[in-house]
Amino acid sequence: MGAFLAMEEGYLEKLNHVERKKYLQKIKIVRHLYVKGARSNADICNRFSISSPTSMALLNELMADGLVEKQGRGESVGGRKPELYGLRNNSLFVLSIEMEKFSTRMAIFDGTNNNITGIHTFPLKLSKDLSAVEELYQHASSLVLSTGIDADKLMGIGLSMPGLVSSREGDSYTYLLTGQDETPLQDLLALRFSKPVYIQNDVKSITLAEHRFGAAQGKRDVLVLTLDWGIGLGIIQDGKLRVGTSGFAGEFGHIPFIDNGVLCHCGKRGCLETVASGSALARMAREGLQAGQDTLLKALSDQEPEKIEPQAIIQAAHEGDQYAINILAETGRNLGKGIAMLIQLFNPELIIIGGKMAEARQYITTPIQQSINTYCMTQLRERTEIALSKLGAQAGILGPVATVMERIFEHRIESTK
Amino acid sequence: MGAFLAMEEGYLEKLNHVERKKYLQKIKIVRHLYVKGARSNADICNRFSISSPTSMALLNELMADGLVEKQGRGESVGGRKPELYGLRNNSLFVLSIEMEKFSTRMAIFDGTNNNITGIHTFPLKLSKDLSAVEELYQHASSLVLSTGIDADKLMGIGLSMPGLVSSREGDSYTYLLTGQDETPLQDLLALRFSKPVYIQNDVKSITLAEHRFGAAQGKRDVLVLTLDWGIGLGIIQDGKLRVGTSGFAGEFGHIPFIDNGVLCHCGKRGCLETVASGSALARMAREGLQAGQDTLLKALSDQEPEKIEPQAIIQAAHEGDQYAINILAETGRNLGKGIAMLIQLFNPELIIIGGKMAEARQYITTPIQQSINTYCMTQLRERTEIALSKLGAQAGILGPVATVMERIFEHRIESTK
DNA sequence: TTAAACTTTTATAAAAATTTAATAAAAGTT
């Protein structure tokens, strides 16, 4: 298998046209089996428009390569039961790294997308300088070592981080800056790890996770909103993540929303994020407390007045606190107005709401829906479903896995053309 | 050629796998030659990853079918000059129909996208009932007859109309309603014309025209804004028109923009269209005149106070009228704020501004740019170019041609799979 | 319940199609 998937420098260049075509077909079959699970020979024939003997020959080669194995018989559809071919267990692994501003999480996933290590958290801070690269490598190495899996079997590494990320260039424009005309971050990491590395913005990464593993599975036009301190948006159109020309699409939190509004941390005034995010919610709570509102939050604020977190407000709402419910509703109404714009612009079939704020459940979704009803054209809103994320906190660590799934085969397919 | 491109009922079903594959390859070559113009054999080999003898055989078949012909020699790149293969002149024609609320335009285009009939205008009104279908057919028939071209050579018909159109279903949700569970408009027309018909919303159709023939050629992430009485938006992402799950994406004119604003014709209040469109401009002008503003528009309004058209205001601005310039600037600033949202959400490389309002040129673009600078994140706006449409009024009639180009081959390719 | 008839899958051999390699002709460069 080493020889086949590893794709050493110059490996592809040595192949002639027929061999490249065969390599391409094999990669596509592997992707198919990875994404869909074990499949029959007949299924592969149909999927790729090749004849049964050809498909059989490719599968035999993949079995000889050690990548594919027979995995029992499928259900009969009126005749002989088909042999099922699937990826060999323990033959493919993916390392997922989720970097946040103040901590970093890692986990290793197997070929059937099971987390085999649990989530390891490190207090690794995300800054502009590159020192984190080496630290990341050390943590990752010892994690891989601890599992005892063959380093050869680690197919690739996915890395998600906040801020502006150009996934095409493989570079961040906010953190771990390599400098202009320098090797992009992704290539730098790939060199250090000797593995393909794919970086992606955190929200876009979560969006891929929702599309691959969550409520957006099989949907073609989906928006994923992540509501934490800020507001994130991931866009799936015609079944693919769309990131725009530089990879920065989806800056929904910073659209102009309120005239002469509060100063946003982005430097502008009145961004949506100033009235519809976790930080907006916290600000409303602080202002309410200062104005002498009677609420469960008082107890909290007496201890640490500046440390009111959205989650405490959500908690209070679930305990029936009227003020918390009110400010959540205001946040939701603002957000809903923003979402109404999104529905009009993107005409999605589904909008998934995730992030910590999603834990407010009906206290946020009801006012959102109310705003949508007010601000959205009937024909559009009637065709849009709003749902809460099922993946929840898992989405963050599954994101890089989905990113690797999306890119590792594409990358190979591209370089074969 | 009749047999080849016509695709009679059941033609494809008769083919075995190899024949279907060959048919698919030939269709793809024809599309390539149609979109790119005459090409060499070597180019086709590279483009489709097939060997020279195979490609030559396919081209020979296409020549025997009467679809392709040799069209001279290309430039040498250091050796023998390549033979160029192109679509036979006068072998493919497209009928373009542009329906507006109060009139309908038609023209026939040849295989190199030249308008061979000029634009014929009919006072055909767009309503909910289907009586227009027969009228359309009669007009079209006599137009085709007048050119003397073989009806067989009419490849397809493109039809654009305002309102909600589901291009996938081939049905309008605003005009020419066929009723639920009835044959969609597109199929109804296809039956009457005995030709493939493709319908599309007017703005999306224009967007395709800009992408195929205008300033968006070769670009991958483009937004096209049409500014007339209303505001239209067409979205190209990753090189393709994106229309959303029901085909209604891009309802930019009716996003909520002003709290408690003017009543919009859509029924809601404060839509962007109420402060940033041609009708908003006309309203501002009327209000200004009533308030006694001193402006060149006075002369006009004295005659027909209710008939101030955006074009008159633009004209006045070009003549130096300060009031006209001011209200255009206000319209532009509002629009610019909306465009700032679009840039943040879509991260396009180019935004094309078309429609009659584009004739205001710097009087509209300068305030637009000013708003973008105010409301848009630096990293995003720096990577976005704003340009005026070069196609201008031509875009409307070229749109259905681009729609046919986009769909007619896809349609055949789909049904081969 | 059992056996025959029918489907689907798998395997293999013959037929067909495609690619590669080889070659000649054409066009440009030194």
Next chain:
DNA sequence: AACTTTTATTAAATTTTTATAAAAGTTTAA
């Protein structure tokens, strides 16, 4: 004029597909 590069064509080698048969399972009907 000699050499290089590219195109176009033919023949040989390879690959893919089709056709066929056997194996395995399901359904139908006695």
